[in-house]
Amino acid sequence: MKFHNRECCFLCWGTSGxxxxxxxxxxxxxxxxxxRIKECDITCSQGVQCERKETDDLFSRFCRDAPEALxxxxxxNMKITTVMKCSPASQCSLHLNVIGTVIxxxxxxxxxxxxxxxxxxxxxxxxxxxxxIKRKKFLMHKIQVQANTFEVGVxxxxxxxxxxxxxxxxxxxxxxxxxxxxxxxxVGRHVxxxxxxxxxxxxxxxxxxxxxxxxxxxEDYDYNVRLCKKHFVCHDIGAHAVIRKENATKSVTLPxxxxxxxxxxxxxxxxxxxxxxxxxxxxxxxGNFNDPVNxxxxxxxxxA
Numbered sequence: 001m002k003f004h005n006r007e008c009c010f011l012c013w014g015t016s017g018x019x020x021x022x023x024x025x026x027x028x029x030x031x032x033x034x035x036r037i038k039e040c041d042i043t044c045s046q047g048v049q050c051e052r053k054e055t056d057d058l059f060s061r062f063c064r065d066a067p068e069a070l071x072x073x074x075x076x077n078m079k080i081t082t083v084m085k086c087s088p089a090s091q092c093s094l095h096l097n098v099i100g101t102v103i104x105x106x107x108x109x110x111x112x113x114x115x116x117x118x119x120x121x122x123x124x125x126x127x128x129x130x131x132x133i134k135r136k137k138f139l140m141h142k143i144q145v146q147a148n149t150f151e152v153g154v155x156x157x158x159x160x161x162x163x164x165x166x167x168x169x170x171x172x173x174x175x176x177x178x179x180x181x182x183x184x185x186x187v188g189r190h191v192x193x194x195x196x197x198x199x200x201x202x203x204x205x206x207x208x209x210x211x212x213x214x215x216x217x218x219e220d221y222d223y224n225v226r227l228c229k230k231h232f233v234c235h236d237i238g239a240h241a242v243i244r245k246e247n248a249t250k251s252v253t254l255p256x257x258x259x260x261x262x263x264x265x266x267x268x269x270x271x272x273x274x275x276x277x278x279x280x281x282x283x284x285x286x287g288n289f290n291d292p293v294n295x296x297x298x299x300x301x302x303x304a
Contacts, residue, residue, distance in 0.1 A: 034084045034186040040095060040149045042128050048143050050110065053127040053165075066168035067107050074108060076101040076142065078162050078173045082180055083148050084190065091218075092190040094179060096150040100162045104138045110165040115150040118157045124150045127165050154193055155181035182275065192218055196277035197267050199225075203259070212265055213251040214243060221245055222270040227254050229262045229303055230280055242270065262303035 044050040066072070078100045086092035098113050110129035116122065128145045152158055156179045163172040180187045182194035189195075197217040203210050212225050223243040228234035239254040256263065264280040 031185070034082055034094075034180070034184070035097070037083045037085050037095070037097075037148055040085065040151075042126060042145070042147045042149065044128065044130070044146075045142075045144045048130060048138065049132040050128050050145070051131050052149075053110070053129045063163075063167040063169035066171060070105055070107050070168065070171075071103065072171060074103045074105055074164065075111070075162055075171060075173050076103060078160070078175060080160055080175060080177045082152070084186065086190060091192045094152050094154065094187070094191060095148050096152055096158065096160065096177065096179075097146065097148040098150070098160060098162070099144060099146045100173065102143045102145060102164075104133070104141050104143050106139065107168075108164050111145055112163045112165050112167065113145075113147050113150075114161050114163075115152070116159045117152065118159060126150075129165060152179050154187060154191055155179055193271075193273075194275060195269065196275045197223060197269070199265055199267050199277060199279045201265055201279065201281060204253075208257070209253045209255050210265065211251060211253045212267070213249070214267055215250065217250070218269050218271070219245065223250070223267060224270055225252050225254065225265065225267045227256060228264050228266050229260065230264045230278070231262065231303060234264055234266055234278065260303055 042050065042052050078098065080099075081097045083095050083097045084092045085095060096115055098115075100111060100113065102108065102111055108130075110127060112125060112127045114123060114125040116124075126147050126149050128147060130143075150158075158177045158179065159174065160177055161172055161174045182188045182191070187194055195216065195218055197214045200213045200215070201210050210227065214223055214225065217223050222245050225241050225243060226236060227239035228236055239256060241252040241254060243250055243252050254265075259282055261283045262280070263282050264278050266276055266278045268274040268276040
C-alpha cells in the first residue's frame with residue numbers, strides 16, 4: 001500500500017531569475033491547486049459507453065472465482081487526486097477523483113470503486129458498467145474509467161479499492177490516500193470548515209473594552225468571539241459575544257480588566273467542530289493603541 005499526495009514545496013529567493021531554491025517543506029502537499037469540477041459524474045474512455053449502476057444486492061458483496069482464461073492483472077493502475085465542487089463559489093466540498101485502467105476482457109462488464117473513510121468507517125461505492133462496447137475491437141485494450149462521486153472531508157485518511165464487475169476474487173487494486181488539510185491554499189480559502197475568519201481589533205483604554213471586527217467568515221452562520229488568557233491553552237475569562245449573521249458591521253465589543261501579554265482574542269464560526277483563529281496582540285508588550293509599554297501588566301500569576 002502506498003501513501004499518496006506527498007510532494008515538496010519550494011521557495012525562490014533572489015532578485016532575478018531564481019538563483020536559490022530552498023526546500024520549505026517536504027511532506028503532505030500544501031502548495032498545489034485543487035482542480036474544480038461542475039458536477040460529480042463517471043466517465044469512460046472515448047468509444048466506450050458506460051453508466052453508473054447502484055447495487056444493493058447482498059450477493060454482489062461476495063466475490064466469485066475468476067475464469068482460468070482471465071489474466072490476474074486486468075486492473076492495471078489507479079490514480080487518486082482531490083477535486084473541489086463549489087456551489088456557491090464561496091462554499092466548496094471536496095471529492096476524490098479516482099482514475100483506473102482496465103485491460104478489457106469479455107468476462108468483465110465493468111468495475112466497482114469504493115472509498116472508506118478510516119475515522120468514521122463511512123463507505124461509498126459506485127459501479128461503472130460498460131453498456132455498449134464492441135467486444136472484439138476492445139479485447140485486451142486498455143479502458144480508462146473515472147469517478148469523482150466520493151465526497152470526503154478535510155484531512156481525512158481514505159482507503160480506496162477498485163474491483164472488477166462482477167467481483168472476481170483476488171483481482172483488485174487498493175490504496176491509502178490522505179486528503180489535503182486546511183494549510184493547502186485552495187482548501188483553506190474555499191472549504192467552509194476551514195474558514196476561521198480574520199480578526200481586527202481596537203482598544204478603548206478609557207472604557208476598558210476591545211472592539212473586534214471580523215472578516216472572511218461564513219456568511220450564513222453566527223460567529224463567536226471571546227477573550228482568553230493563553231498559557232499552554234487559551235483559558236476563558238468570561239468575555240464572550242456572538243456576532244449574529246444578520247449583523248452588517250460584523251463587530252462586537254468585549255470588556256477586559258487588564259491588558260496582559262497573554263491576553264488573546266479568539267474567534268470561530270458557530271458550527272460543530274469549527275476551527276478557531278486566535279490573535280494575541282499584546283504578547284510583545286504593545287497593542288495598536290497609544291499606551292506606553294509599561295502600562296501593560298507584566299506576565300505574572302495572572303497569566304498562569
